[in-house]
Amino acid sequence: xxxxxxxSDLSSEMEVDAFRxxxxxxxxxxxxxxxxxxxxxxxxxxRDTSVALGAVASADGSALAKIGCTTMLAAIKMEVMTPTTxxxxxxxxxxxxxxxxxxSPIVRPGRPAEAxxxxxxxSGMINLKELSLVSGxxxxxxxxxxxxxxxxxxxxxxxxxxxxxxxxHLQIPVVSLNDDGRVVVVSNxxxxxxxxxxxxxxxxKLKLSSIPFSLTCVLHKNYILADPTAEEESVMETLLTVVxxxxxxLVSLYxxxxxxxxxxxxxxxxxxxxxxxxxxxxxxxxxxxxxxEVD
Amino acid sequence: MEIDRADGRTPxxxxxxxxxxxxxxxxxxxxxxxxxxxxVLAAVYGPKAxxxxxxxPEKACIEVIWKPKTGQIGKPEKxxxxxxxxxxxxxCLLSVNPNTTTSVIVQEPGxxxxxxxxxxxxxxxxxxxxSYALLQVVNDDGALLPCAINAACAALVDAGIxxxxxxxxxxxxxxxxxxxxxxxxxxxxxxxxxxxYLVFPNSILSVLPEGSSQVGGEPVEYGIITSVTHGVMSxxxxxxxxxxxxxxxxxxxxxxxxxxxxxxxGDLSKAG
Numbered sequence: 001x002x003x004x005x006x007x008s009d010l011s012s013e014m015e016v017d018a019f020r021x022x023x024x025x026x027x028x029x030x031x032x033x034x035x036x037x038x039x040x041x042x043x044x045x046x047r048d049t050s051v052a053l054g055a056v057a058s059a060d061g062s063a064l065a066k067i068g069c070t071t072m073l074a075a076i077k078m079e080v081m082t083p084t085t086x087x088x089x090x091x092x093x094x095x096x097x098x099x100x101x102x103x104s105p106i107v108r109p110g111r112p113a114e115a116x117x118x119x120x121x122x123s124g125m126i127n128l129k130e131l132s133l134v135s136g137x138x139x140x141x142x143x144x145x146x147x148x149x150x151x152x153x154x155x156x157x158x159x160x161x162x163x164x165x166x167x168x169h170l171q172i173p174v175v176s177l178n179d180d181g182r183v184v185v186v187s188n189x190x191x192x193x194x195x196x197x198x199x200x201x202x203x204x205k206l207k208l209s210s211i212p213f214s215l216t217c218v219l220h221k222n223y224i225l226a227d228p229t230a231e232e233e234s235v236m237e238t239l240l241t242v243v244x245x246x247x248x249x250l251v252s253l254y255x256x257x258x259x260x261x262x263x264x265x266x267x268x269x270x271x272x273x274x275x276x277x278x279x280x281x282x283x284x285x286x287x288x289x290x291x292x293e294v295d
Numbered sequence: 296m297e298i299d300r301a302d303g304r305t306p307x308x309x310x311x312x313x314x315x316x317x318x319x320x321x322x323x324x325x326x327x328x329x330x331x332x333x334x335v336l337a338a339v340y341g342p343k344a345x346x347x348x349x350x351x352p353e354k355a356c357i358e359v360i361w362k363p364k365t366g367q368i369g370k371p372e373k374x375x376x377x378x379x380x381x382x383x384x385x386x387c388l389l390s391v392n393p394n395t396t397t398s399v400i401v402q403e404p405g406x407x408x409x410x411x412x413x414x415x416x417x418x419x420x421x422x423x424x425x426s427y428a429l430l431q432v433v434n435d436d437g438a439l440l441p442c443a444i445n446a447a448c449a450a451l452v453d454a455g456i457x458x459x460x461x462x463x464x465x466x467x468x469x470x471x472x473x474x475x476x477x478x479x480x481x482x483x484x485x486x487x488x489x490x491x492y493l494v495f496p497n498s499i500l501s502v503l504p505e506g507s508s509q510v511g512g513e514p515v516e517y518g519i520i521t522s523v524t525h526g527v528m529s530x531x532x533x534x535x536x537x538x539x540x541x542x543x544x545x546x547x548x549x550x551x552x553x554x555x556x557x558x559x560x561g562d563l564s565k566a567g
Contacts, residue, residue, distance in 0.1 A: 249527045253491075257381030261496065261518025264534065271530055 024235045032223050039229065044273050046215065046227035049281065051161065051288040053169040061170025063288075065162035067227065069152035074162035076144050076170050083132070083139040091131020091139040097146045097159060104151035104230070131172075131206075140172065153229040154216045156241055161281060164211055168289055172204055210245040213281045214252075215274040217242070219260040226273050240266075242274040246282065300483065306476040309543060314445075314554045316453040324454020328446035330478060332436035337446040339454035342395035350396075354389040358398030361443075375440055382444055382464075382494055382521045388457040397456060399447055437480040438466035440492050440523070445551070452555055461497040462520055463547040466490060467536040469528050475539045489526025491533065493519060493540040497548035516548070517541055 020027045020038075031037055041047070047068030056062035059075035066072075083090060131140040144166065146159050173185050218228040220236040233239065238258030243251040250271070255262055300306070310331030319325040322338035329335070346356040359380040361372045368376075379399065387397070441464035448462050468479040468487040476483065484490060498516045524533070 245527065248530070250524070250530050250533050251527050252524050253522050253533060254524070255519060255522040256378045257383070257385040257494075257521050259385050261515065261520060262522070263518045264537065267519075267534070267537075 024231070028220075028232065028235055032220070032225075037225065037232070043223060044226050044276075046277055046280070047229075049161070049284055051165045051284055053165060053288050053292045059166075060173060061166045061168075063162050063165030063169055065158050065165055067154055067158045067161070068229065069150050070154055070158045071149040072155075072158040072162035073147045073149055074144060074159075074166040075147075076142050076166050078170075078172060079141045079143065080138050080175060081141040082137065089132045089139075091141060093131075093142045093144060095144045095146070095163075097148075099148045099151065103148045142170075151230060153231075153233045154227050157214045157216050157227065160212065160214045160243070161285075164208075164213070165285060165288060167206060168208060168211075168285065169292065170206055172206070210247055210249070211282070211285070212243050212245045212251045213274075213278045214241055214243040215270070215277040216240070217270045217273065219258065219262065219266060221260070224266065224269055224273065226277070238262075240270055242270050244271070244274050244278055246278070248275060248278075300476065302480065306474060307539065307543065309478040309546065310480070312547070312550050314449055314551070316449055316554075322450075322454075324450045324452070324456070326446050326449035326453055328442055328449055330438060330442050330445075331480060332434055333438055333442045333480075334434045335439075335443045335446040337399065337443070337450035339397065339399070339447075339450045339456060341397040341454075342392045342456070343397075344395060346394055346396055352394045355387065355392045355394075356396045357383050357387060357389075358396055359383070359447075360398060360400035362400060375443065378440065378521060378523060379444060379447060382462060383447060383451070385520055386448070386458050386460060386462045386496070387451070388459055391457045397451075399450075435481065437482075437484040438478055438492075440464070441466045441494070444494055444521075445547070449551065449555070459496075460499060461548070461551055462494050463497050463544045463551060464492065464494040464521075465540045465543050465547060466492050467540050467543075469526070469532055469536065473532060475532075475536050477539060477543050487526070489524065489528040489532075491525075491536045491540070492521070492523040493537065493544070494521035495541060495544040495548075496520060497551060498545065516544070 014022075028038065032043070035043060037043065039047075048066075049068075050066045052064045054062060055064040055073060056075045060078045062073070062075040064071065064073050081092065083092070131142065132138075144163060146163060148155060148159070175185050177184075215226060216228065217240045218225040218232055218236045219238040219240055225232060225236070228236075228239075238260035239255065240262060241252065241254040243253075245251050253267070302310075304310070310333075311329075313329045314326060316324070316326045318327055318336075319338050322340060324339040325337065327334065327336050342355060346352050346354075347358065350356040357380055359376045361368065361376040361379070363369060363372050383399065444462060444464035448458075451458060452461070466478055466484075467490065468476045468483060469489040469491075470476065471488050476487075479487065479490065496516050496518065498514070519537070528536075
């Protein structure tokens with residue numbers, strides 16, 4: 001951090017931590033001028049990301065996703081339900097996003113990632129017909145719960161990644177009809193004698209057709225900062241989230257207000273950043289899935 | 296690339312616009328905005344003293360309250376509330392009245408109440424102390440959020456809240472064949488493959504020399520304040536929507552400007 005360029009401000013006379021607290025915007029702008037960020041990342045680089053599948057043993061599918069310090073835990077519970085008459089051969093997904101007070105000193109009421117249901121439904125990632133058991137009689141209801149354990153920026157990215165990972169870990173349990181005509185789950189241990197034929201033959205995985213991945217960027221002046229931390233999000237307020245699926249189709253381009261306007265060039269740049277990020281995330285997810293299969 | 300629309304409009308044609316301001320006598324500012332059958336009523340109260348918890352006391356705070364047609368507020372309304380709030384925040388001059396709150400409320404009754412019934416303050420009792428923008432969705436026939444943003448904007452102007460610029464909102468729909476149609480009604484919205492809500496700043500009548508309001512080779516009014524999409528589309532389709540939306544927003548912006556310049560409340564002008 002050379003102070004030669006701006007001698008007028010107090011940065012040369014003040015401790016760095018004090019300067020960061022008192023003039024957060026100027027602190028960040030000084031970094032941006034040098035094309036670097038306070039955590040030593042270049043502007044377009046996302047934080048280290050990891051995915052661990054099967055974090056919750058009692059759930060049918062679960063995953064823990066970490067992007068930097070942001071941590072999301074997603075778990076799916078399958079239940080049998082009666083489908084509605086309009087969509088007799090389709091299952092259903094119910095998504096809940098939880099932000100407990102543990103995750104951040106400012107638990108913001110309301111949203112940040114309430115858009116998660118919108119995304120996974122509209123992206124066509126999951127063919128709801130695959131969740132059907134007996135057309136018109138029984139179908140699967142997938143309860144997806146996403147818990148934010150640590151909120152350090154880019155919440156939506158982490159939530160979507162954990163949800164996608166949980167779905168790729170999901171195994172649909174084997175069920176059969178009992179004497180009362182109810183659907184019951186067949187547990188693996190008592191597989192010796194089955195009076196009734198199971199409705200679905202084996203535990204199977206969902207086929208995910210096109211998997212969505214997202215990247216959140218902060219816009220400030222002419223800079224685009226990929227994958228912001230909570231501090232960067234609070235100092236520079238304009239957020240832009242791009243969601244692309246694996247065939248590079250645009251699933252969502254979400255910008256809720258903010259002082260900086262997004263011009264065409266900004267949109268093209270952030271889409272290009274998301275394409276790069278998509279390849280990274282795909283690789284991380286594939287590795288996590290193949291690790292799981294080896295175990 | 297031609298597509299037939301149920302109501303006989305061309306793809307680029309908006310529904311008839313109407314805007315009347317100052318229709319509520321207790322509110323500090325109010326506006327009724329309609330695009331075809333979609334009608335939204337907005338009222339602004341304030342600014343009142345004090346900001347909400349966790350808000351910056353050095354800036355003015357904006358509160359948006361959106362009431363659904365029936366029952367409790369759901370997730371989509373919560374999200375609309377948040378988008379509307381952040382959109383309004385970006386067009387208001389927040390440093391002018393620091394440590395004050397301005398609130399916006401949206402309500403969706405299933406009938407169209409006559410204006411007289413509304414002005415007898417049954418809906419707004421107790422709100423008159425704060426800087427509220429009270430937004431009431433009178434009828435939803437597609438493109439609800441853009442309509443609400445336009446209504447809120449007109450109400451803020453009516454209340455005399457200092458603004459940087461106005462925002463104009465538009466909904467673009469993408470058909471299966473890849474055509475873009477503007478300002479869909481409810482039926483069209485449900486049939487479409489994808490749709491995009493876009494909010495642009497309106498064009499500024501500037502005394503500055505030509506070109507000074509350009510950012511990266513584009514006029515300021517081409518920048519997006521808010522973008523919300525539903526459904527899958529290609530990036531090129533999105534940029535195409537953007538282009539068509541910009542063209543239409545110029546029309547909307549003209550309508551808004553003309554309407555705000557005429558001071559007679561209840562004035563119904565049409566643009567098509």
